Amino acid sequence: MDTIRLKARAKINLGLDVVRRREDGYHEVKMVMQMLRLYDQIDIEKTQESGILVRSNLSFLPTDERNIAYKAAKVMIDQFGLEQGVIIRIEKHIPVAAGMAGGSTDCAAVLYGMNKLFGLRLNQKKLRELGVKLGADVPYCLMRQTALSEGIGEILTPISPLQDCPILIAKPSVSVSTRHVYEHLKLDEQTMHPDIDGIVTALADGDLYGVTDRMANVLETVTVPEHPVIDEIKKQMMASGAVNALMSGSGPTVFGIFDDEEKAKKACEDMKASGLARQIYLTRPFNQKIKDTRKNKRKR
Incomplete structure (x- = not known):
């Protein structure tokens, strides 16, 4: 070879x-x-x-x-x-x-x-x-x-993978230094910590909404105030039908999770028309082992 x-x-x-x-x-x-x-x-x-x-x-x-x-x-x-x-x-x-x-x-x-x-x-x-x-x-x-x-x-x-669903990716025309974000992160009594254990449990239960309801990223407290466009993209995705939207890692990319393919396609077109993001992709989770699809516990 x-x-x-x-x-x-x-x-x-x-x-x-x-x-x-x-x-x-x-x-x-x-x-x-x-x-x-x-x-x-x-x-x-x-x-x-x-x-x-x-x-x-x-x-x-x-x-x-x-x-x-x-x-x-x-x-x-x-x-x-x-x-x-x-x-x-x-x-x-x-x-x-x-x-x-x-x-x-x-x-x-x-x-x-x-x-x-x-x-x-x-x-x-x-x-x-x-x-x-x-x-x-x-x-x-x-x-x-x-x-x-x-x-x-x-x-x-x-851990159990996210069930198959449309995911919209949007990166604005700004770049973020991971080092800078961590250096400026403040952790104190007021810090709202995500329910990571709850997300793990919801994944194991095949509960998409249990995952999306708990999605949170503590690094948003640094990156979003410095780059308000991230919050604009999140709001745009939610207005277009995302179940929830969140910044990934230290940012500035935002992803939105959808429970309907047609909603996701329309949201992708809406995002392109908005001019908020430079790179936009509609993708899905990659899972090595596909688990049995279970019905979501809550209809939306």
């Missing part, structure tokens, strides 16, 4: 809580992570010459050592003494700097792909250990299924 093509999938946070800031500066989180069918395409090709070459369809995306996919390839080459190099082609669709793990999922795909290409036979545990050194979301992106994420993101517990 000299080439491999992979789908590096986006994620959303159905719930995101920050439990505390540790003395070492890291934040402990408790999040429900769900993968989407939206993906970047990653092609990795072995070369006879040593070295790493990254190419992308986006002219503004760094293709040198600043690119996390490049860093992943370098870790694999250095760690295992690989003599051959690689060409990595990244076809981006996931919004950049958007709270959807676009860079982390590309990184995870490179770790996984090079493991296969070079016959390293690393298990997922070892790949995750390499991945967490590159980014907190990388271990989850290697996991590729719905999970409860704790610690600094490295403690992952598989």
